Amino acid sequence: MSIIKNKPFYYSHYFKFSYFFALMLLLSACQHIQQSQSLSEGQISASESQKIDHLLMLINQRLEVAVVVAKAKWHSGAAIDDPLREASILNAVAAQARATSDLDSVFVRGFFQDQFDAGKIIQQHLISGWRQNPPSTPFDVPDLARDVRPVLDQLNPQLITALQDSRPLLKNPRVQAILAEHAQIFIHADAEIRQQVIQKALQTLLSNPA
Template sequence: MSSDLAARLLRRTVRATAVVGLLATALTPSATAKNSAPPLQPIVEAVSLRLATADVVATAKWGTLSPIDDPAREVEVLDRMSETALNEGLNPEWVQQIFRDQIEASKVVQHSLFAVWGAEPELAPTVRPDLSQVRPIIDEQDEVILAQLREQQTLLKSPDCIPALADATIAVSEDQHLDALHQVALARALWSICSPAG
């Protein structure tokens, strides 16, 4: 990985750490959506903002014994999402897969950052952020994602979903100035949005 890319990743991590307390209020879909925004932009924004916390999580875990992969925590999150889906009339398998994708996308970012920092220790973070600020942001974006799954079910189940999702992903990537790593991770997080089971 080039030093330029590593430096950009580090800058994004520092930026994410600095704004983590603001994401929940300043960067919600309602604040960033435009009148002419693609119809799926709110859900893509919520997924991207959820994914932004992966930078902070990686920074907090770097140099500690905390693993990136936490199967017990993942099962807890997926079980909760499945139960929520049932309560809200959504297909639980579909919702569970969508949130499995969120977890995997977060791990893409964390593993990539660890690789950069391991290869170039001078770029590694030296300040550990407080992860207690991250969970409320993830929870808020989860609520937005679930609300959008309910509101956009017709489009999400239609042949128009894939082009609509592509338009929204491009718009969000441009609005949030996502680098190559975070564009790849965002695509990973969106794998199942247009593929509801059942």
């Protein structure tokens, strides 16, 4: 009797092949069920989620600059609110949006006004904290025109591109929910003001679906 003949069935190539094939079939079925389940539950696609997260990441980056703005203004004594600078940014972003996207300027202006206002909440909070507790004042002295505004000027066009990519998605209520949910992960600020900052930064995005 040959060795092959004595081999149990599960050693045969035929069995191994069928087993492998069945396993692959099962895995692909599971994947399919998982995908269709998540879509039927109203989840958004991975690419939609990435676009929303990218927008949130840029919003957070811009808000982080508010901390540096606050330090510059603390040392220079300049006012937190600078309506002329805001007007000049709003005109620039509206012009860029007109030239490079199909975003409407009311939406773009509303979004950027939210970012100024959210940043000003951070500035106010920090500066009033330093006023109340002088030993906590920052040592570094950034210069607003030289060190800080150029960073904001670089972020603004990136935000317009991210807005252009996410704007069509915002009419989906599920995307709106994900935006609010992921903001809790991506947007950082002191705990005392964090929810206020998030609410302000997302105001136009959440109240003005495409």
